[in-house]
Amino acid sequence: MTTQEFIAAAFLEDVGSGDYSTLASIPADAKGKAVLKIKEEGILAGMQLAQDIFHHLEEDAKFTLYKKDGDAVNNGETAFIVEASVHTILKAERLVLNCMQRMSGIATLTNKYADKIKGYKTKILDTRKTTPLFREYEKQAVRIGGGYNLRMGLYDMIMLKDNHIDFCGGIEQAIQKTNEYLAANNRNLKIEIETRNLDDVRRVLAVGNVHRIMLDNCSPELLEEAIELIGGKYETEASGGINLDNIISYARTGVDYVSCGAITNHAVSMDLSLKAHKI
Numbered sequence: 001m002t003t004q005e006f007i008a009a010a011f012l013e014d015v016g017s018g019d020y021s022t023l024a025s026i027p028a029d030a031k032g033k034a035v036l037k038i039k040e041e042g043i044l045a046g047m048q049l050a051q052d053i054f055h056h057l058e059e060d061a062k063f064t065l066y067k068k069d070g071d072a073v074n075n076g077e078t079a080f081i082v083e084a085s086v087h088t089i090l091k092a093e094r095l096v097l098n099c100m101q102r103m104s105g106i107a108t109l110t111n112k113y114a115d116k117i118k119g120y121k122t123k124i125l126d127t128r129k130t131t132p133l134f135r136e137y138e139k140q141a142v143r144i145g146g147g148y149n150l151r152m153g154l155y156d157m158i159m160l161k162d163n164h165i166d167f168c169g170g171i172e173q174a175i176q177k178t179n180e181y182l183a184a185n186n187r188n189l190k191i192e193i194e195t196r197n198l199d200d201v202r203r204v205l206a207v208g209n210v211h212r213i214m215l216d217n218c219s220p221e222l223l224e225e226a227i228e229l230i231g232g233k234y235e236t237e238a239s240g241g242i243n244l245d246n247i248i249s250y251a252r253t254g255v256d257y258v259s260c261g262a263i264t265n266h267a268v269s270m271d272l273s274l275k276a277h278k279i
Contacts, residue, residue, distance in 0.1 A: 001133065003049070007056045009133070010095050022090045030086040032278050034093070036079040036100070039271035042108035044073045045141040046100035047080070053096050058088040070107070070144045079272070086276070093274050102134070103141035104270035110145030110263045113247060120251035122258055125150040125237070129261035138264050150259055158182070158191040162216070165194070171203045179209050192237070201226050205233070214259075216240045220249040227253055 001009075038044070047069045054061040061084035067073060079100075082089065113124045124147040130138045139149045151157040160174045168174040171193065178191055192212040195201045204213055215226050217240035227236055237257040238250050250258050 019091050026086050032086040033083045034089045034274045034276045035081050037273045038073045038077045041074050042270045043111045044071045045103035045107035045144045050096045058084045101269035105267040106141035107145035109267040110142050110147040114146030117251040122251040123148050125257050125259040127261040129265040158189050160193040175207045224253040
């Protein structure tokens with residue numbers, strides 16, 4: 001879904017057949033401006049999307065930008081001022097706020113995780129635990145906050161998780177069938193496989209033909225053993241039960257990546273407001 005398709009669908013959901021509150025009370029030719037005010041500390045995200053939303057309704061909407069995506073912001077600061085038709089401002093207000101508040105919340109939480117492991121080789125990854133149809137922007141917010149995207153969906157990377165392995169009949173069968181499928185269909189996709197214990201890791205190493213080994217719900221101590229066993233042959237990723245309180249203990253193991261669904265599905269939206277003024 002393109003940005004314009006997303007915006008059009010969002011307006012169809014929100015505006016429907018018309019913004020009758022505005023149509024009933026505001027002259028069609030009324031002009032105004034609105035100030036995007038920041039009401040709490042965090043990392044700002046969604047500035048470009050906000051401009052795209054306004055310009056979708058009114059190409060000539062004028063922006064004065066005071067902040068950019070990735071800026072650390074504080075209560076009382078201004079992100080932008082927009083000048084446009086009052087009808088445009090009132091129609092766009094909620095969609096702009098919903099998107100920016102959500103994205104800024106994710107960027108802020110991601111930044112907290114990234115700051116915790118600054119100085120270690122480990123990188124923080126997101127997951128597919130995202131809002132339907134808003135994944136592109138939530139993953140963009142992760143990048144703005146200092147994290148990395150694991151995969152955009154089921155189509156751009158192979159991830160053989162416990163259910164795949166169990167339905168397939170085992171680790172060896174899952175790896176073999178996956179490589180055969182990729183070769184037969186001429187698809188060049190990286191393969192990641194989930195392991196649950198050291199025996200699983202040994203079985204993967206015996207077969208090979210993967211790019212990354214995920215250690216799921218492992219303690220830092222077990223993870224360290226697994227990384228030593230893997231010996232740099234494959235990328236490593238830790239997942240499951242990782243939070244702000246324990247992420248440093250995982251980073252100390254030297255694992256390449258830590259994936260954390262919390263950076264998207266536990267993020268709290270940032271408090272922002274769009275205050276209107278007549279011209």
